[in-house]
Amino acid sequence: MKIETANKENDDDEICSQKHSIKGSDEQRTPWPSVCLSFLVQTLNGIQFSIYITSMWPYLTTLEPNAGLSFFGWIMSIYSIGQMFSSWIFGFWNQKTMSTKHPAAFGLAFTALGNVIYGLLPLLPSYQAWFMLMARFLAGFGSGTLSVIRSYCAMASVAKDRAKVMSLAVGSFVLGLSLGPSIQSIFIPIGKDGISIGPIILNMYTAPAFLMVFISLGSIFLLMFCFVERYSGIISSEEKSDPYLVIPKFDRIAAVVCIYLYFLLQLAGTSLEVMSTPLTISLYNWPNAKALFYNGTLQTIACSIDIVVYLLISFSRLGSLDKRIMLLISLSCFIIYQIFTLPWPFYEGPLDYIELGNFDACVTYSPNSTVEDTAYSGGCYRRYAWCAHTKRVPLPIYAFGYTIVLAIAFPFLAAPVGILFSEVLGPRKQGVMQGVNEIGGCIARCITPIIQSMLFESSGYIFPVLMNLTLLAAGLLSMIVFYGRMTPLKMKPNIGVATPYKKGVFYRF
Numbered sequence: 001m002k003i004e005t006a007n008k009e010n011d012d013d014e015i016c017s018q019k020h021s022i023k024g025s026d027e028q029r030t031p032w033p034s035v036c037l038s039f040l041v042q043t044l045n046g047i048q049f050s051i052y053i054t055s056m057w058p059y060l061t062t063l064e065p066n067a068g069l070s071f072f073g074w075i076m077s078i079y080s081i082g083q084m085f086s087s088w089i090f091g092f093w094n095q096k097t098m099s100t101k102h103p104a105a106f107g108l109a110f111t112a113l114g115n116v117i118y119g120l121l122p123l124l125p126s127y128q129a130w131f132m133l134m135a136r137f138l139a140g141f142g143s144g145t146l147s148v149i150r151s152y153c154a155m156a157s158v159a160k161d162r163a164k165v166m167s168l169a170v171g172s173f174v175l176g177l178s179l180g181p182s183i184q185s186i187f188i189p190i191g192k193d194g195i196s197i198g199p200i201i202l203n204m205y206t207a208p209a210f211l212m213v214f215i216s217l218g219s220i221f222l223l224m225f226c227f228v229e230r231y232s233g234i235i236s237s238e239e240k241s242d243p244y245l246v247i248p249k250f251d252r253i254a255a256v257v258c259i260y261l262y263f264l265l266q267l268a269g270t271s272l273e274v275m276s277t278p279l280t281i282s283l284y285n286w287p288n289a290k291a292l293f294y295n296g297t298l299q300t301i302a303c304s305i306d307i308v309v310y311l312l313i314s315f316s317r318l319g320s321l322d323k324r325i326m327l328l329i330s331l332s333c334f335i336i337y338q339i340f341t342l343p344w345p346f347y348e349g350p351l352d353y354i355e356l357g358n359f360d361a362c363v364t365y366s367p368n369s370t371v372e373d374t375a376y377s378g379g380c381y382r383r384y385a386w387c388a389h390t391k392r393v394p395l396p397i398y399a400f401g402y403t404i405v406l407a408i409a410f411p412f413l414a415a416p417v418g419i420l421f422s423e424v425l426g427p428r429k430q431g432v433m434q435g436v437n438e439i440g441g442c443i444a445r446c447i448t449p450i451i452q453s454m455l456f457e458s459s460g461y462i463f464p465v466l467m468n469l470t471l472l473a474a475g476l477l478s479m480i481v482f483y484g485r486m487t488p489l490k491m492k493p494n495i496g497v498a499t500p501y502k503k504g505v506f507y508r509f
Contacts, residue, residue, distance in 0.1 A: 030161040031230040037222060038149050038156075039172035041104065044219050045146050046176020048111060048139065051184050051208050052118075053273045054295045058288040058375070059205040062192060063121055063128040069278060071129060073453030076274050078133050079140035080445030086110075086144025087442060091151065091435020098231070098429070100152040101223040104145040108223070111142030112216035119209030122201045142216075146173070147438035154422035154434065155231045164314045166422060167415040171310030174414070178303025181296035184208050188293060192375075250425050254485045255433070257478050258421040259440040261327065264475045265413050266441035268334055270448040271468055272402075279461055283392050285352055285378035298402050305407035313415050323416035324479065324486050330412035331476040337401045337409065338469040341393050343462050349391035354379035386460035426489030 052059075060067050060075065090103040117135035121128045150169055157165035187204040194203025202210070276295045280286050286294060312318045343349070355377040372381060380387035425433055452464040479486070 028158055030157045030165065031228065034228050034230065035153060035156055035165060037227050038100075038152055039168055041149055041219050041223065042146065042169055042172040043176040043179070044215050045143055045149070046173040046178075047180045047183065047215065048115075048143060048176070048212055050177040050180030050273075050299070051212065052180075053184075053299070054181055054277055054292045055184050055205055055208070057277050058192075058292060059121075060129060060132060061288075061374070062205070063132070067129050069453045069457050070450075073274065073449040073451075075129075075133050075136055076270070076449035076453075077446045079136045079143070080270075080442045082137040082140030082142075083144045083146075084439050084442030084446060086141045087147045087435045087438035088432075090144045090148045091432045091438070094148045094151060094435075095429050095432045098229070100148055100229050101227045103148050105220045105223045107142040107145035107148075108216045108220045109142065111139050112213045112220075114139030114142060115209045115212040115216065119206040119213070120200070122203075122206065123199060144435075144438070147435045150418070150438075151434035152229070152231075154425075155429065156229075159427075162422060163319055163419050166419040167310055167314040167319065170414045170418050171307055171314065171411070174303055174306045174310060174410070178300050178307065181299040183211070185293060185296045185300075188289065248426070248489060250489050251485055251487075253482055254424045254487070255421065257482050257486060258417055258424060259437050260478060261413065261417045261475055262421070262437055263440045263444045264331075264334075264472060265410070265417065266444035267448050267471060268406075268468065269410070270445045271452055271464065272406075274449045274452055275456065275461065275464060278456065280398075281374055281378045282351055282380045282384075282387070283398075284395055287378045288375045291374075291378065298399060302403045302407045302410075305403065306411050309408065309411040310415060313411065323420045324483055326412045326416040327420075327479055327486075328476070330409045330416075331472055331479065333405050333409035333412070334472045335469060335476065337405045338465050338472065340397055340401055341461075342465050343391040343393065343460070345391060347391035347393060349389075351380040351387045351390055351392060353382055353387065384457065384460070386458075390460045390462070420486060420488075423488035424486075 056075065057069075057072055060072055086107060090107060093103045094100060114135045114137070117131060117138065121131055121135070124131055150166075153165050153169040154162065184204075187207045190202065190204045190207060192203050192205065194201055194206070196202070200206075200210075276299075277291050280295060281288070281291050354372040354374060356372065421434075421437060452467065455463040455467070
């Protein structure tokens, strides 16, 4: 290992050089027009992520009545599998070329293709469920651009603007998440039969897909012709040529904790997305249309509150609160929510089964049948043995936890962990590491639907909740243990402390 020391004179020059470097970056301005355009692209990415949350399960059962919840779990997971691969690819592309708009536009083209296939599924004679799987993989592969766009936000913003930019970046994505279910709700009046335009069927399931195609194409246009790339928040090539400039290595433990917390963020979000529709159909006897509408309403209310909190973090004194304190508050809120949504024995129960009946084209009901159709009657499937002894979470508790407790938990985790991760890395290229961070989130979105849908079918919702509770408790413990290391990268280390950097170790005397 190479050890470099400096005498007093050289050390003073080095300190001056480092101060000049950081000052030079701060004297630059954050390119707000391009940063705001990146917020728009992240909003569109959020819409793409959430627009099918409440409708995908009914859409699948309409196309393939025999499709099980386990296969639905794979459809939910395949989106993240595609994103997991593309996050690293696009991050590497961004880091090597320092280009944001080209990998982002390339990914959006995949997103558009995936949505075209999703919208054309009713025209296929067979294997619609498998083509839905392929469509979601392509859309997920395209969504890997999120890490590139977020990396740009971190590298384009100067130090004094970075907290505001990263909070607004995450808030933009959450705005998209809130708009997605609302946009889906707009198409409910069309119904599942919809209208035909030539061979294309536009119904409440396919119309949002074609809308997303146009949104993706519009995003590509904006990126290619309106987006100007300028990186004000990293050390330039000219500054790097300074022989006295040293960029210390970042704290890997702190980075790993940040990645794990982002993993938990995606785990919690994906768990809600996967479980909300089948869970509320089973707990509250909501048929498909009501489950779609009510869950969309809850999601919209929760995300609207999220946006207000993100704005407070960005523009009020709340943003000056220690990021570590915010993370501890968030993890505590998540844990409280999981505790209250356990099927406690003092809750009302057991659950009701789906009403049996035959439903003809005129939507008439005939009793004494074996048909279980959640399009007309909500409730628990008789094949689920756990329904006979499982308690029902009271609807007010579920709604309050979803819209209020989680509305605090999500922004108090998403905003500070994004800011802290970029600060832990320091003023260096972040494309690959932001891609690695996104891969951590993709793993959560990959395994959560598969595991929790299997647990839900076999034993109810108690074990999915316990799984979330255990992992969140581990996150809270890691924050407590490594609290002192969760700090921004020090460009000017303490005197006499060995500080590793790319070529070895240096000391400041």
